[in-house]
C-alpha cells in the first residue's frame with residue numbers, strides 16, 4: 001500500500017473506535033481479503049491513575065469530548081459538562097462497566113415501528129455472540145464472546161449492597177438472579193470486567209485483532225466530513241495529528257456516537273436544508289432528523305453517609321441494582337446503588353459528603369419522553385456544537401422521576417438500609433412529602449447520564465424523521481452507514497454499552 005495517505009484506498013473506513021466502531025473494525029477485518037481503516041479522534045489508552053480506578057467509577061475528564069450541554073430545550077440556562085469518551089474504546093473505556101442488555105420490549109418496539117429485522121428473537125444471538133457470561137450457561141447467554149460478563153457472588157457483597165437487596169424485599173420488589181433476563185426485580189449487577197478492571201471494546205475486540213495486516217488503526221485522527229461523488233460516499237476528510245488527510249473507501253461507516261455522528265453528517269451535507277445552508281455546507285441529502293430526537297436517561301441522586309466501618313475505599317462501586325415498573329405499567333425506572341464512593345475519586349463531592357466515604361442511590365428514568373437536539377454550528381470541528389438535552393421538558397417525565405425519587409427515599413429509609421447508614425444528605429422528608437417542593441427539587445437536581453441516542457434514528461424512508469434504514473444505510477445516499485447509539489430509535493430500558501456492541505455485531509454480519 002502506498003505511504004501517502006492521500007492515495008490510499010480502503011475497502012472499509014470506520015469513523016470512531018468506541019463501543020460500536022472498535023467492534024465493527026475487529027469483526028470486518030476477520031476477512032483477510034478486506035482492508036479496514038479505523039479512525040479515532042482520541043488517544044490509544046487511558047493513563048494512570050484512571051486505569052486503576054475502582055470498578056464502576058466513570059472517567060469524566062481527560063479522555064472525553066469537553067462539550068457543554070444545556071439541560072433544557074434552549075441554549076441558555078442550566079448547563080454542564082457533557083463528556084462522552086474520546087479514546088480507543090470510546091465511552092466503553094470511560095464508563096461505569098455496567099453490562100446490561102436492552103430488553104425484549106425495546107427491540108420489539110423497533111420492529112413494530114417499521115424495522116421488522118429488529119425483533120428480540122433476531123437480536124438475541126448477537127447479544128450472545130458478544131459475551132462470555134461467567135454465571136449463566138443457558139440458551140440466552142453467551143459463552144464464547146469477547147466481552148466478559150460477571151455478577152458479584154453473594155459473599156462478595158459489601159454490607160450496603162446486602163442491605164439494599166433486603167430493603168428492596170421490604171418494599172415488595174422481587175429478587176432476580178439475572179438482570180439480563182428479568183425485566184423487573186432487584187439483584188446483582190452484571191459488569192464487563194476482569195480482575196476488577198473495566199474491559200472496553202478496545203480491550204475485548206481490538207487488542208486481539210491489532211496484529212492483522214489488513215487492519216489499520218489511526219488514533220488522534222479527527223474526521224471532519226464524509227467525501228461524496230454525487231450521492232455516493234467515497235471517503236473522509238480528517239485531521240491526523242493536526243495534518244489534513246483524505247482517505248478513500250468503498251464503504252464509510254460512522255461510529256462516532258450519539259453526539260458526534262450527527263455533527264459529521266451535518267458537516268458532510270446531510271441534514272435539514274436550511275440548517276445546512278446556514279452552516280455554508282452544500283446539501284447532499286435532506287434528512288431533517290439528523291441531530292434531532294436526542295434522548296438521554298435522566299436521574300436523581302440521593303447521597304448518604306454510612307455508619308463507621310460499613311464502607312471501604314477501593315471496593316467496587318456497583319454491586320446491585322433494581323429495575324421497577326412505573327405504577328402498574330412497563331419497566332421504566334432503574335435504581336443503582338454505588339457504595340464506597342470516596343471524595344478523592346470525585347473531588348467536587350467532598351463538600352456534599354462532608355469529606356467522608358459516601359453511599360449513593362440513583363433513580364434513572366429509563367423511558368423518558370423528553371427529547372433534545374445536537375447540531376453543528378459551522379462547517380468544521382473547530383466550531384463547538386450546540387447540545388440541548390431537553391431534560392424533563394415533558395411533564396410526564398417530571399412526574400415519573402418524582403416517583404423514582406420517592407422510591408429512593410423509601411429505600412434509604414427501609415429498616416435494612418438505616419442499619420448501615422448514619423444520615424441522608426440534602427434531601428429531607430419534607431421535600432419528599434410536599435409535591436411542589438419535590439417537583440422543584442427534581443427539576444433542579446436532575447442530571448443527565450451521558451447516554452445520548454436517537455440523533456440519526458433508524459426507520460423506514462417514509463418516516464421523514466428517520467436517517468438510516470434497518471440495515472444501517474443512510475437514506476438517499478450510497479456507501480454510507482451509521483452504526484452507533486445515534487440510530488437507536490427510542491431510549492433503551494438499560495444503559496447502552498452492550499446494545500451498541502450488539503448493533504456492531506449485527507452490522508458486521510450484514511456487511512461481511
Ligand SMILES: Cc1cc2nc3c(=O)[nH]c(=O)nc-3n(C[C@H](O)[C@H](O)[C@H](O)COP(=O)(O)OP(=O)(O)OC[C@H]3O[C@@H](n4cnc5c(N)ncnc54)[C@H](O)[C@@H]3O)c2cc1C
Pocket residue numbers: 015016017018019020021039040041042058059060083084085086087088089090091092094095096097098099100221222223224255256257258260261264449450451452483484485486494495496497498500
Ligand atoms: C461517563 C459514562 C458512563 C457510562 N456508563 C455506562 C455503563 O456503566 N454501562 C453502559 O451500558 N453504558 C454506559 N454508558 C453509555 C455507553 O458507554 C455508551 O452509550 C456507548 O459506549 C456508546 O457507544 P457508541 O459506539 O455509540 O459511541 P462511543 O463509544 O462514545 O464511541 C464513539 C467514538 O467515536 C470517536 N469520535 C467521535 N467523533 C469523531 C470524529 N470526528 N473523528 C474520529 N473519531 C471520532 C470518539 O472519540 C469515540 O471513541 C456511559 C457513558 C458515559 C459517557
